[in-house]
Amino acid sequence: MVSAANVAQDSVPIFRIASDFVHSMKPPSTISGFGSSPTTVVEWSDVHKTYRMGDEKVHALNGVDWTIRQGEYWAVMGPSGSGKSTLLNLLGCLDRPSRGRCRMFGHELRELSDDQLSELRLRRLGFIFQSFNLIPQLTVCENIELPLFYMGETARAAGERARALAVEVGLADRLQHRPTELSGGQQQRVAVARALAADPWLLLADEPTGNLDTATSAQIMELLDGLHAQGRTVVLVTHEDQIASHAKSALHMLDGRIDKLIV
Numbered sequence: 001m002v003s004a005a006n007v008a009q010d011s012v013p014i015f016r017i018a019s020d021f022v023h024s025m026k027p028p029s030t031i032s033g034f035g036s037s038p039t040t041v042v043e044w045s046d047v048h049k050t051y052r053m054g055d056e057k058v059h060a061l062n063g064v065d066w067t068i069r070q071g072e073y074w075a076v077m078g079p080s081g082s083g084k085s086t087l088l089n090l091l092g093c094l095d096r097p098s099r100g101r102c103r104m105f106g107h108e109l110r111e112l113s114d115d116q117l118s119e120l121r122l123r124r125l126g127f128i129f130q131s132f133n134l135i136p137q138l139t140v141c142e143n144i145e146l147p148l149f150y151m152g153e154t155a156r157a158a159g160e161r162a163r164a165l166a167v168e169v170g171l172a173d174r175l176q177h178r179p180t181e182l183s184g185g186q187q188q189r190v191a192v193a194r195a196l197a198a199d200p201w202l203l204l205a206d207e208p209t210g211n212l213d214t215a216t217s218a219q220i221m222e223l224l225d226g227l228h229a230q231g232r233t234v235v236l237v238t239h240e241d242q243i244a245s246h247a248k249s250a251l252h253m254l255d256g257r258i259d260k261l262i263v
């Protein structure tokens, strides 16, 4: 158990965060009047992101229009510096656009407070990173449980959910291991399970196989493909054609603009 969990009773939520606004959100499939389709998850219109470097302005995103519907599987591609990370930061609600409409689950990002963005990230988005980003001091089970504790789940519910997810990603026999005792592929499986803990509406994967060998990459992609097949919405950033070919749609960035859109 994570330390905060030790002091909690089974029936007592461990953490509560600022506002409950995400609970007022309707699942993407039921949002009406939002975008051209009721299943719209993300709707961007003329999105710009400008960074200031001293007196210089860097136009990292330069007018991006993009719609992601529920259940879609996207690859985001493009050379270094083309704006992929900036785009993923906006999708991940880690930042707001400088200009343009950036709607997610019916909410305009520019209108949300920092606390609301945090809550949206915690409860509605799942993140998978190239470098796994597991907490080395925690066991596999505790790493998977972590978002659930921040959401105020009870220790018992979090533990049950974590064990079920560990089974789903093929790590049922590694629950008490620590990340350093696992292979890269196993660590990424833990990260996938953690990303699924809150049952998110959108999964974001940033070069998820970038640190893995070819055989292990294939296994992780099989896992992501399976999540898509279950109906999850997935966005994957990659520079490898082989990895991108798993997705059903592709967005190619160049100099902050969409160079090619394959739907």
Ligand SMILES: Nc1ncnc2c1ncn2[C@@H]1O[C@H](COP(=O)(O)OP(=O)(O)O)[C@@H](O)[C@H]1O
Binding pocket: 051, 052, 053, 058, 059, 060, 078, 079, 080, 081, 082, 083, 084, 085, 086, 087
């Ligand atoms: N925080 C920042 N401050 C200033 N410039 C930035 C910042 N982040 C990204 N940039 C610039 O924005 C452009 C797009 O960067 P980025 O989104 O990281 O591209 P990619 O992920 O495709 O390599 C690049 O020119 C980069 O140098």
Ligand SMILES: [Mg+2]
Binding pocket: 081, 084, 085, 086
């Ligand atoms: Mg990048």
